[in-house]
Amino acid sequence: MFAVIYRWRLRPGMEQQFTDGWHRVTAAIHTRCGSYGSRLHRADDGTWVAYARWPDEEARDRCSAPDPQGVAMMVEAIAERLPETRMRIVDDMLTEPGGAPGAAPGTGAD
Template sequence: MKNPNPPEFIVLYRWKIKPGMEDQFIEGWSQGTALFREMGSLGSRLHRGSDELWYGYAQWPSAEARSDAFGRPLNSPWFAMMHEAIEMSLPEIILEPISDFLVLPIAVN
C-alpha cells in the first residue's frame, strides 16, 4: 500500500569515517537525530555501504522545518562527536520524493 503522507523533504548525507571511530559517529548521529526529532524531524536512517562510505538519510515535513531546526543553537556534543569521526564528507543531496512504498515496522513499547 502506498504511503498516503510521504515526507516532503529528504536529505542524503555521505561520509567516510575514520577507522576505529565508527561507534562515536553512530552515537553522535543517534543523539543528533533524537534532538532533531524534538524539533520536528521525521527521523533518519544511517547505513554503512559496501563502498566503505556511510550514508545518512533524514526526512523532514518540509524544507522550512529543516531550516528552522538547523537555525537553532545546538547545545549538544553530538555535532562535535560526529565531525571528529569524519575523515571525508561529500556534498549532501536533496531528494524529491516521487513514490513511497516503504513499510515501517510498528514500534513496540
C-alpha cells in the same frame, strides 16, 4: 515531504563515536525540530549514509545543531563529508516490518 541523503567517510576506529553522536543529534533534531527521523547505514564501499525525512525543506533549514556535543562527536570522527542530496518525495512505497519504531529487521523486534 522532503528528504536528504548525507554521506561520510569516517576515520578508522571512530565508527562507534560517530554512531553515538549521530544518534544523539538525530534524536534532538526529531524532538526539537520536527524531523520525521533518519536511518544510518554503512555502504558496501565503506561510506556511511543517512537518509532523513522532513515535513518540508524549510523545517530542515531552520534546524541548527540542537545537540552541540553530538555534533562534535560526529565531526571528530568524520574524515570526509560528501555532498548531501536534497530530494522532494514524489511517491512513497516504503513500508516497515511490524515491531518497535527504529528496530532493524532481524533484531528480534520485528
